[in-house]
Every structure is written in structure tokens, then in C-alpha cells.
Amino acid sequence: MKPLRARLAVLLALLVAGLLLAACHGAAPLPFRLTNLTGHMPQLEFTLTNDEGKTVSAEDYRGKVVLLFFGYTHCPDVCPLTMAHLHVVMQKLGKRADDARILFVSVDPGRDTPAILHAYVNAFDSHAVGLTGKPRAVEALVKRYRSAFTREPASKDGNYEVSHSSAIYVFDRDGNPRVLFTPAGKQDDLVHDLQLLLGDGSPT
């Protein structure tokens, strides 16, 4: 039977070794405030057309923290409100926002041409990029993140209903999904988590 003190010393040594190991491997989880997506969703992957008419893929945004948002330009209320909020978030990040990109993916690719998207995203924020493409390519991305979008056909009296996912998916510089922001979430929490992903691990 070892004395208690010796046992504690061994325990402490193991603990320190464990912490060092975690630090070396960067395994210490970032203290996110939003819903943590780490390991729960696949890496960012797509091939679409950007608002300058160029074909782009997810690899083109590696090195940037990406905020992925599905919307459409003919949405007069919720989509522009979300984009206006993201503009405020970018302003709060200051210079660090240069390493972030808002990817506005149109779920209405038939109407949302690169030119329309270009004018649209630039009306909100200089870090925003509009993406459109073939309906199948957009659908694949929507499904990849289990997002949803439906537009019910107009009924006889002309009434219709549009529903779409209002969540924002945040990816780290390696394209890994990290947090999910919903309109019910606090804007400051999004700023906090983006600072973690943009910075050296500690919010400024």
C-alpha cells in the first residue's frame, strides 16, 4: 500500500501529462457559446458560380472562416434582416472580419443570376459572396446540411407560402463545421465564437 501522498503525486503527474498532450494536439475544445457542430456534419463541399460569374468550390474558401446562409433575393423580410445582422457582426469583428466570408447561397437559382446576387450581397457587406448554380448543385448543398426550403405553388386566390431554413452554419479555416447560429441566438454569442475561430483561441 503506497502512502496517499505518493498516489496523489502520480495522479497529478498523469493529469499534467494529459493536459500537455491535449495542448500539443490542440485537442482542447474551443469554448463555443452557440450550438457546437464539431464532428456532427460533413466538411464544406460544393461547386457553384460566384457573383462574379466564376466557378468556385469550397476549397477556394479554405483559410477563411465561412458563414453559410441559404436564402433568395426575392425574400423581402427575413433574408435581408439576417444579412443586415451579419453586417453588424462583421463590423464588430473589425479587421479580423477580413478572414471571414459570408456565403449567401441562393435557393432560387432560376431568378438569382450572378449579376443580381452581386448587387444584392454588396448592398449588405463587403465580406459577403453570392453563390448560385444549377438547381441540382444547390440542392445537394442544402441536403448536405439538412437544410430545408419549400415554396408551395400559388393557390387559386394567389396565396402562397414560402418556408426556408434560417440557420447560419459556421465553418473553420479548414472547412470543418463548428457552430450553428439561429435567429433566436444572441448576436454577441456569434461574435464571440467567430473570434475564437478567427483568433488564437481567445476572444479579444
Add this chain to the structure above:
Amino acid sequence: MKHARLLALFATLSLAAVAHAGAADHVRATHAWIRVLPGALPAGGYVTLKNDSDQPVALTGASSKAYAQVMLHHSSTQGGVSRMTMVDALPVPAHGEATLAPAGYHLMLMQPNAPVTPGSTVRLLLQFSDGSSLPVDFIARPANALDDGAASAAHSGH
């Protein structure tokens, strides 16, 4: 003398009644603004309505010379999904108010007849369930605005 006064009173009252049926002087509008989007994209219109009368009224629609069509819509978010639906009427309770604000009730302004520039004003004629109507000047705000800008304008004025 007394008779004349009564007549005058009656005249005023009936005039008021006529005015009631035409102009909605019992409803006051504040914080009226439009979020202008580029090109011919539909814009959202927002306003706070106060009903000073003893009777409830309802906003049933609006029209404008600046837009081909104006519709009353409602956005709601549940379980991470946003929905936008058309609505027939927005009640404004007696001595109460109703708010058209982002992510809730809004006027969808479609097909501008001419480009609307931020900073300009657009007149909308609001229509109510009692047959009255109210002309309101909406201030056009940039796409990334969050409100009518009155709060920040008051700030910078100091």
C-alpha cells in the same frame, strides 16, 4: 342661442363622422420605413400604428404610386424554419397599437416604378377595415439598415 350652438355641435360631429369614413384620423403612424434592395427586388415596409379610437380597426392593405403591388405579409420562425405567409388583416386594438417590424408583419412592396434611393421618402396609402385610409410617408433606408434610423439620427444630432 342655445339652439344655434347645438346646431354647430351637430354640424361638427357630422363633419367628423364624414372625415372618419375617409381619412383615418383615429390612427397614427410612426417609424415608417422601407428596406430598399437593389434593382427591382421586392422591398419590406415597416410601421408602428396607434389606434386612438374606442373601436378596434384592422390594416387590410396598402397601395402606392411608387410600386405596382403592395401586400401584407407575416414572417415567423419556428424550429429553425422561417415561413412567410400572406395575411388578410392586421388588427389594431382600440387604444392600442400594432407593429410591422422585421421578422414579423410587413408590407411587401413589389415592382418599383422607378428606382427608390435610400434617404428619399415614399408615400403609401394604408387601408383599414372601416373603410378609412391613411397616407404615410415611409423613409427609404439602405439594405443593411435595422430600423428607421430615427434613434441614430437623434444621437448624431446631439
